[in-house]
Structure formats: C-alpha cells, structure tokens
Amino acid sequence: MALPLTGKVALITGASSGMGRATAISLAERGAKIVCADLQEKPNPRGFEADLDKTTPEVIAAKGGEAIFQAVDIADVAQVDAVFEKTVATYGRLDIVVSCAGYWTTFRLFGDEDEDLWAKMVAVNTLGTARMNRLAIRQFLKQEIDPVWGSRGRIVNVSSCAGVTGFPGEVAYSATKASVNHMTRAGALDHAKDSVNINCVAPGVVATGMARGNLESDSIRSLMERATPWPRLGKPADIAGAIVFLCMPESQWMTGQVLCVDGGMTIGVPPPT
Numbered sequence: 001m002a003l004p005l006t007g008k009v010a011l012i013t014g015a016s017s018g019m020g021r022a023t024a025i026s027l028a029e030r031g032a033k034i035v036c037a038d039l040q041e042k043p044n045p046r047g048f049e050a051d052l053d054k055t056t057p058e059v060i061a062a063k064g065g066e067a068i069f070q071a072v073d074i075a076d077v078a079q080v081d082a083v084f085e086k087t088v089a090t091y092g093r094l095d096i097v098v099s100c101a102g103y104w105t106t107f108r109l110f111g112d113e114d115e116d117l118w119a120k121m122v123a124v125n126t127l128g129t130a131r132m133n134r135l136a137i138r139q140f141l142k143q144e145i146d147p148v149w150g151s152r153g154r155i156v157n158v159s160s161c162a163g164v165t166g167f168p169g170e171v172a173y174s175a176t177k178a179s180v181n182h183m184t185r186a187g188a189l190d191h192a193k194d195s196v197n198i199n200c201v202a203p204g205v206v207a208t209g210m211a212r213g214n215l216e217s218d219s220i221r222s223l224m225e226r227a228t229p230w231p232r233l234g235k236p237a238d239i240a241g242a243i244v245f246l247c248m249p250e251s252q253w254m255t256g257q258v259l260c261v262d263g264g265m266t267i268g269v270p271p272p273t
C-alpha cells in the first residue's frame with residue numbers, strides 16, 4: 001500500500017536540528033519528498049540527537065526517503081524567494097510548508113530588553129514566518145485540490161506555549177510567538193475557501209539544542225518541570241507527531257488551530273508537588 005504522503009513535497013524550515021529535523025524525518029517516512037531549509041546543513045551541535053554526525057537529508061536517504069538541503073535565513077527576503085524557487089524547480093510542486101525556524105535568546109527582564117533584540121525577534125519569528133506562509137499560499141493557489149487529501153496545501157507553523165500564556169523573562173519572544181498564533185488564525189480565515197489549511201503547534205519545553213542551556217541550569221530546569229504537569233519534559237518526536245497529524249488526510253477539516261503540545265503547561269496553575 002502507498003504511504004499516505006506519497007507524491008507530496010514538503011518544505012521545512014529549521015530542518016537541520018531539533019523539532020524541524022524530527023518533523024522532516026517523520027514526513028519522509030510517510031512518503032513525502034523533503035526540502036530541508038536551514039541556516040546551516042549541519043545539526044546544532046548542542047542538540048540531543050544520537051546521530052549529530054549526520055545531516056537530515058543523510059538520515060532520510062539512509063531510511064530510503066528523498067530529501068535535499070537548501071540554505072536559507074527566513075529573515076532574508078531573497079533567500080526565502082530562492083528556497084521556494086528551488087523547491088518547485090526540483091520537484092515541480094509544493095504541498096506542505098512547516099515553518100519551524102525560530103529565534104530565542106537567554107532570559108532577561110522586559111526592562112532590560114532593547115531595540116536590537118526586538119528587531120531580531122520580529123525579523124525571524126514574525127516577518128520570517130509570515131513570509132513563509134505568504135509564499136506557500138501563492139504556490140498552493142497555482143495547484144489543484146487533492147480530493148483524497150482534501151487540500152490544496154497545508155501550512156503548519158511552530159510557535160511556543162510562551163505565545164499562549166505569559167512566561168517570565170522572554171517578553172519579545174512571547175509577543176512574536178503570539179503573533180505566529182494569530183497569523184495562523186487570521187490567515188486560515190482568509191484561505192479556508194481555497195482549501196489551504198493553516199495550523200500551528202505551540203510546543204512546551206522540548207529537549208533541543210535551543211533549550212540545552214535551560215535544561216542544564218538546575219534552577220531553570222526545576223522551574224520548567226514544576227510548570228509542566230506531565231511527569232517529563234518534551235522530546236522533538238512529541239512535536240513532530242502533532243505536526244505530521246496536521247499534514248495527514250485525517251486532519252483535512254482542521255484549520256486556524258493552535259495546538260499546544262506542552263505536557264499540560266498551558267492548562268492552568270500547576271498543582272503543588
């Protein structure tokens with residue numbers, strides 16, 4: 001039997017490491033051809049993957065899948081244009097865009113944030129994600145609806161539970177991730193009539209290179225564990241599983257949703273330990 005995403009082409013930003021890498025590998029396992037887009041092809045050396053010596057296309061090829069790498073900084077207009085051109089030139093179409101690349105830096109109080117920090121957060125998290133969404137929609141509108149899959153194209157954005165509930169020490173990050181949640185809802189409203197699904201996954205604390213510094217700090221790790229009702233913190237596969245679901249035929253009637261995959265962090269006040 002054919003794999004459920006056979007014939008589909010997926011473009012994933014942040015695909016070299018962490019959640020983007022896990023998502024690229026999972027979508028390839030379901031038959032999609034993958035364009036791995038990232039600042040660099042090598043995985044983040046601070047990641048927790050067991051195979052950090054291999055690039056994502058190498059892992060996918062070893063499993064019998066098909067993938068290419070294209071360097072892109074989602075904050076750069078020309079580079080984002082180029083990754084869409086490369087995708088269509090290579091595979092002739094585009095069906096799925098996972099906008100996973102994001103920028104985070106160390107915690108600091110709101111009063112200590114500055115213009116440069118805000119400009120960088122907005123450039124990557126807000127403008128970069130919006131750019132990926134717009135170009136995806138334009139390409140999808142050139143293509144027909146797949147009647148079995150139920151869509152003309154799927155977008156899955158990756159925000160953060162910090163964009164859903166307040167989290168101390170990361171106001172600029174939280175605000176730009178909230179903008180990703182809301183562009184998901186408003187964008188989905190504009191393009192539901194075109195059978196373009198736009199959804200979002202908002203992760204909790206996940207063990208990736210980006211989070212390593214926090215996980216290795218006893219005080220931050222214990223704060224994050226207390227804020228997460230589930231007995232463990234997240235793994236990239238937890239997030240990839242939800243993103244893959246949002247790309248499958250079964251989720252064709254879902255759009256504009258922000259799915260918190262966070263061990264319960266956004267449910268409410270955690271009970272006493």
Ligand SMILES: NC(=O)c1ccc[n+]([C@@H]2O[C@H](COP(=O)([O-])OP(=O)(O)OC[C@H]3O[C@@H](n4cnc5c(N)ncnc54)[C@H](O)[C@@H]3O)[C@@H](O)[C@H]2O)c1
Nearest residue numbers: 014017018019038039073074101102160205206208209210
């Ligand atoms: N790790 C967490 O706890 C956590 C929690 C909530 C949300 N997130 C979000 O999840 C997403 C994935 O992060 P991760 O934890 O897997 O981190 P990661 O460091 O493992 O992977 C991020 C990847 O994105 C790439 N990248 C960064 N900026 C880019 C840019 N401007 N253009 C293209 N690629 C870029 C990096 O090179 C890296 O390969 C991010 O959007 C992040 O904000 C992470």
